Amino acid sequence: MAKHYPDLSLLFHALADPTRRSILTRLAERPARVTDLAGPTGLRLPTVMRHLSVLEEAGLISTSKDGRIRTCAIVPEALDPARTWLDEQRAIWEARLDRLDAFVMNVMKERAE
Amino acid sequence: MAKHYPDLSLLFHALADPTRRSILTRLAERPARVTDLAGPTGLRLPTVMRHLSVLEEAGLISTSKDGRIRTCAIVPEALDPARTWLDEQRAIWEARLDRLDAFVMNVMKERAE
DNA sequence: ATAATGCTTAGCCATGTCGCTAACTATCGC
DNA sequence: GCGATAGTTAGCGACATGGCTAAGCATTAT
Numbered sequence: 041m042a043k044h045y046p047d048l049s050l051l052f053h054a055l056a057d058p059t060r061r062s063i064l065t066r067l068a069e070r071p072a073r074v075t076d077l078a079g080p081t082g083l084r085l086p087t088v089m090r091h092l093s094v095l096e097e098a099g100l101i102s103t104s105k106d107g108r109i110r111t112c113a114i115v116p117e118a119l120d121p122a123r124t125w126l127d128e129q130r131a132i133w134e135a136r137l138d139r140l141d142a143f144v145m146n147v148m149k150e151r152a153e
Numbered sequence: 154m155a156k157h158y159p160d161l162s163l164l165f166h167a168l169a170d171p172t173r174r175s176i177l178t179r180l181a182e183r184p185a186r187v188t189d190l191a192g193p194t195g196l197r198l199p200t201v202m203r204h205l206s207v208l209e210e211a212g213l214i215s216t217s218k219d220g221r222i223r224t225c226a227i228v229p230e231a232l233d234p235a236r237t238w239l240d241e242q243r244a245i246w247e248a249r250l251d252r253l254d255a256f257v258m259n260v261m262k263e264r265a266e
Numbered sequence: 267a268t269a270a271t272g273c274t275t276a277g278c279c280a281t282g283t284c285g286c287t288a289a290c291t292a293t294c295g296c
Numbered sequence: 297g298c299g300a301t302a303g304t305t306a307g308c309g310a311c312a313t314g315g316c317t318a319a320g321c322a323t324t325a326t
Binding site for chain 1: 161162164165166168169171177178181182190213218227229232235236238239240242243246247
Binding site for chain 4: 073074075085086089105107108109110
């Protein structure tokens with residue numbers, strides 16, 4: 041139990057930055073070139089490049105270069121590990137709450153007797 | 154549209170550290186004292202304290218002090234914004250994939266004629 | 267009252283992050 | 297070829313992060 045998820049840190053870290061999240065939602069509409077992505081952010085190209093490489097290392101986007109143009113696209117299944125972890129946690133956390141509920145109910149029942 | 158989620162950065166950042174995730178799963182079983190949490194990590198108390206304050210600022214745990222003992226507990230609903238965001242993204246991303254599918258199908262259909 | 271326990275604060279160090287500019291490379295359009 | 301365009305690399309500065317030690321404080325146990 042307690043799986044090891046080596047890439048969760050990369051994934052969550054990539055998602056922790058608002059600029060990167062906005063790039064992702066931008067890419068969700070359609071693939072885009074680096075310059076197109078830089079535009080709305082107001083950031084310089086090298087800065088955006090860095091964000092893109094963080095996203096790519098986290099597996100969230102894939103890029104390919106055609107001529108002088110690099111096109112970026114989302115990798116939809118990349119979010120799965122994060123979703124899975126969150127779901128697992130929620131399940132465990134809620135199970136604990138249920139046990140707590142049961143305990144409280146028991147105490148109340150005993151008191152009522 | 155495109156909600157603003159001010160705390161998503163804090164949340165994802167808190168989740169991006171393996172030590173903090175392990176503290177969370179530890180707390181999922183039952184509330185614990187600071188020293189109890191420090192034990193398994195092999196880290197010093199001040200270091201653990203810092204992690205705990207990051208978790209608390211992200212709203213993932215709540216702590217209370219009784220005498221000299223501080224007890225930490227998870228805040229189950231704290232994961233919701235992260236889950237919601239992930240779900241929204243997946244929905245958008247998949248919608249795009251569906252449109253892409255439709256487009257490809259159309260092209261194939263036209264070619265077949 | 268004193269000692270042990272549990273936490274907290276202050277501060278140090280190494281490293282990582284996020285922005286920038288400047289300069290460089292590689293295409294594309296003419 | 298030459299200039300404009302698109303991206304890349306190198307390196308800087310300010311600040312955040314994650315670890316530590318040392319010292320302090322408050323509470324509990326003896």
